[in-house]
Amino acid sequence: MTHQTVDILVSGGGVAGLTAAAVFGSAGFSVICVDPAPPVTERDAEGSDLRTTAFLQPAQALLERAGLWARLAPHAADLQIMRIVDAGGPEPAARLTRDFNASDISDRPFGWNLPNWLLRREMVARLGEMPNVEFRPGTGTRSVFTREGEARVGLSDGSAVRCRLVIAADGRNSPVREAVGVPVKTIRYGQKALAFAVTHPIPHENISTEIHRSGGPFTLVPLPDYEGRPSSAVVWMEHGPEAMRLSRLDVPEFEAAMNDRSCLLYGPLTLASRRTVWPIISQIARRMYAERVALVAEAAHVVPPIGAQGLNMSLGDMRVLLDLAEAAPERLGDARMLETYHRRRHPEVQARVTGIDVLNRASMVSAQPLRDLRMMGLNAIYALPAVRRTMMQMGLGARG
Numbered sequence: 001m002t003h004q005t006v007d008i009l010v011s012g013g014g015v016a017g018l019t020a021a022a023v024f025g026s027a028g029f030s031v032i033c034v035d036p037a038p039p040v041t042e043r044d045a046e047g048s049d050l051r052t053t054a055f056l057q058p059a060q061a062l063l064e065r066a067g068l069w070a071r072l073a074p075h076a077a078d079l080q081i082m083r084i085v086d087a088g089g090p091e092p093a094a095r096l097t098r099d100f101n102a103s104d105i106s107d108r109p110f111g112w113n114l115p116n117w118l119l120r121r122e123m124v125a126r127l128g129e130m131p132n133v134e135f136r137p138g139t140g141t142r143s144v145f146t147r148e149g150e151a152r153v154g155l156s157d158g159s160a161v162r163c164r165l166v167i168a169a170d171g172r173n174s175p176v177r178e179a180v181g182v183p184v185k186t187i188r189y190g191q192k193a194l195a196f197a198v199t200h201p202i203p204h205e206n207i208s209t210e211i212h213r214s215g216g217p218f219t220l221v222p223l224p225d226y227e228g229r230p231s232s233a234v235v236w237m238e239h240g241p242e243a244m245r246l247s248r249l250d251v252p253e254f255e256a257a258m259n260d261r262s263c264l265l266y267g268p269l270t271l272a273s274r275r276t277v278w279p280i281i282s283q284i285a286r287r288m289y290a291e292r293v294a295l296v297a298e299a300a301h302v303v304p305p306i307g308a309q310g311l312n313m314s315l316g317d318m319r320v321l322l323d324l325a326e327a328a329p330e331r332l333g334d335a336r337m338l339e340t341y342h343r344r345r346h347p348e349v350q351a352r353v354t355g356i357d358v359l360n361r362a363s364m365v366s367a368q369p370l371r372d373l374r375m376m377g378l379n380a381i382y383a384l385p386a387v388r389r390t391m392m393q394m395g396l397g398a399r400g
């Protein structure tokens with residue numbers, strides 16, 4: 001059996017794993033990143049990830065450190081305003097609209113939105129520039145054996161890698177997390193999200209719009225124009241059976257349903273991509289580490305897609321890991337480093353998982369009195385400028 005030795009093995013080449021490989025590769029560590037599923041890097045190819053990621057302000061500095069920002073910026077759509085619309089009255093119509101404007105707290109937008117398939121394309125290209133980083137699509141992690149001084153990872157191609165740190169970025173069912181026996185707490189909502197792209201006649205003007213009625217939010221996030229028309233990415237959360245029914249409708253019926261649900265805020269929406277369906281859960285690992293292993297991203301925490309928190313929390317994980325690794329490279333992956341990582345990240349991750357759980361439950365309610373209560377809550381928060389600003393800063397991750 002061949003053995004390769006590197007500083008870090010990243011298990012998982014989703015958006016989080018590729019970012020981790022770029023971050024640590026750019027910092028000079030030797031990295032191997034493995035993933036059994038080769039990345040799909042074209043929008044209309046079968047299996048492409050049509051979700052988008054809204055990178056919030058604090059992400060920019062990390063992406064710059066990883067040599068990624070210059071590649072991504074030309075494709076990004078600014079997020080200047082987060083608009084929350086309550087459409088929870090008896091008829092599907094906007095009855096309360098509140099705008100949270102980035103200019104209230106900063107001279108920059110809240111963040112920048114990019115399609116996930118494009119992120120994979122640019123991230124893989126960035127890894128290809130670094131001689132100290134090897135990306136092995138088509139190869140997965142099969143076994144993990146650790147001792148105090150190192151980890152040995154067996155791969156699906158029969159080879160093995162010895163490293164000082166394993167970064168588990170292999171998703172919500174993380175094989176590495178299972179191999180090292182870290183338990184998780186999972187909340188199921190019986191909800192699914194439809195993710196797809198639309199075009200619309202009314203420009204979005206860099207406004208991200210979250211429409212609440214029942215079953216979960218319907219969110220439009222700005223994209224650059226598509227085929228000469230204003231375009232947005234949509235995440236539409238619904239009870240599972242309803243989401244599946246919607247995903248199977250013929251296009252004209254589906255468009256009618258989404259126009260009803262979007263209250264025509266940007267005019268009639270036209271479907272501009274395939275529809276993909278994602279199960280929605282909340283999940284948190286009891287610990288964010290094991291011997292020689294750091295859990296990051298969905299391997300450590302999963303949240304419903306509300307307020308663009310998922311991947312941004314993952315970047316928070318990487319920021320802390322990178323700071324610790326750069327402060328003491330000789331301690332990479334040792335017990336002290338990983339316990340510190342856990343202490344710095346777990347309380348914040350726990351707070352965000354709890355907060356988003358509450359928001360998701362509020363958005364799901366269907367009884368009219370509860371929907372009215374939700375609208376009053378939004379109005380009350382908005383009416384107090386200090387509370388409003390604090391909420392915005394917390395959403396960005398600028399305040400814990």
Ligand SMILES: Cc1cc2nc3c(=O)[nH]c(=O)nc-3n(C[C@H](O)[C@H](O)[C@H](O)COP(=O)(O)OP(=O)(O)OC[C@H]3O[C@@H](n4cnc5c(N)ncnc54)[C@H](O)[C@@H]3O)c2cc1C
Nearest residue numbers: 012014015016054140141170171297298305308310311312
């Ligand atoms: C509908 C929707 C919209 C979202 N929108 C946003 C947003 O706007 N902003 C935001 O911040 N977040 C958002 N999120 C969350 C965000 O998409 C996730 O946080 C992000 O994709 C995390 O991905 P990940 O890399 O941890 O996991 P995944 O994307 O699941 O990647 C895990 C990878 O591990 C690989 N893998 C599996 N088994 C193995 C193995 N044995 N060895 C090695 N690799 C393996 C898989 O093939 C996969 O590529 C959204 C989520 C959903 C569902």
